[in-house]
Amino acid sequence: MYKKIKETSEFLKKSFNNESIHSAIILGSGMGGFENKFEKIYSLDYSDIPNFIKPSVEGHSGNLSLVKFGVKTTAIFSGRAHYYEGYDINDIVLPTRVIADLGIKNLIITNAAGGVSKNYQPGDIVNIKDHINLAGNNPLMGENIDELGPRFPDMTNVYNKELRDLAKKISDGLFEYKDGIYAWFTGPTYETPAEVNFAKIIGADLVGMSTVPEAIVANHAGINVAAFSLVTNLAAGISKEPLSHEEVIEIANLSKNKLQNFMEKFLTEINLTK
Numbered sequence: 521m522y523k524k525i526k527e528t529s530e531f532l533k534k535s536f537n538n539e540s541i542h543s544a545i546i547l548g549s550g551m552g553g554f555e556n557k558f559e560k561i562y563s564l565d566y567s568d569i570p571n572f573i574k575p576s577v578e579g580h581s582g583n584l585s586l587v588k589f590g591v592k593t594t595a596i597f598s599g600r601a602h603y604y605e606g607y608d609i610n611d612i613v614l615p616t617r618v619i620a621d622l623g624i625k626n627l628i629i630t631n632a633a634g635g636v637s638k639n640y641q642p643g644d645i646v647n648i649k650d651h652i653n654l655a656g657n658n659p660l661m662g663e664n665i666d667e668l669g670p671r672f673p674d675m676t677n678v679y680n681k682e683l684r685d686l687a688k689k690i691s692d693g694l695f696e697y698k699d700g701i702y703a704w705f706t707g708p709t710y711e712t713p714a715e716v717n718f719a720k721i722i723g724a725d726l727v728g729m730s731t732v733p734e735a736i737v738a739n740h741a742g743i744n745v746a747a748f749s750l751v752t753n754l755a756a757g758i759s760k761e762p763l764s765h766e767e768v769i770e771i772a773n774l775s776k777n778k779l780q781n782f783m784e785k786f787l788t789e790i791n792l793t794k
């Protein structure tokens with residue numbers, strides 16, 4: 521696996537002419553097309569990058585581009601593969617391991633999620649402050665890659681406090697700042713009402729099918745992580761209506777501008793100050 525990571529990061533270094541990259545962002549539903557608002561220094565299709573999986577889910581384009589925010593460069597990963605697509609967990613987190621190998625210090629992850637907390641409404645942006653792994657898997661299982669991080673990584677501060685404070689500051693005047701705990705389910709089914717109730721009882725505010733594997737791997741590698749959920753629906757049983765992917769996409773599209781405006785400011789600040 522380490523060989524695969526090296527192969528991919530060497531390819532990217534060459535393709536990007538050794539451009540120094542300060543931050544990376546992995547875009548989930550609702551952030552698709554974000555990269556097209558900016559002048560790209562470089563742009564690559566996932567299908568041209570060795571060992572990358574081309575995402576198959578609508579709203580995920582599968583493109584890696586470099587864009588300048590502030591004085592430094594951000595790598596925008598538009599689209600991600602999900603565990604529910606049936607891939608090996610190691611292939612899901614390969615882009616994150618490559619981010620680590622490239623020496624990128626900050627990772628921002630976005631996703632669409634179901635709202636469990638009664639404080640959330642569809643369209644809310646929630647800053648993830650911690651997570652609960654309910655997927656029955658962990659991307660660090662198997663032989664540890666000592667070059668990337670320790671065998672038994674501490675998970676006390678997966679979601680960097682300074683970045684959460686920065687998010688709070690930047691949200692001021694744009695939307696009401698909310699934070700919460702994200703529970704990772706494998707999907708592809710949405711949760712049952714009983715599962716949502718269970719998640720609520722054990723402390724989750726959000727349920728979703730991504731982000732946690734990437735956050736674990738980034739934390740292992742000592743990267744500062746910030747993650748944001750776009751609440752596209754109230755979770756099953758809290759919502760009176762059955763859930764549908766179309767509804768998720770519709771709400772994601774409606775809230776796109778709010779999230780994208782925030783993210784442009786957030787990335788600019790990170791690249792100026794850290």
Ligand code: HPA
Pocket residue numbers: 632633634635710711727728729752753754755756763768
């Ligand atoms: N559950 C899991 N994942 C999701 C949801 C949900 O309710 N909404 C958007 N992604």
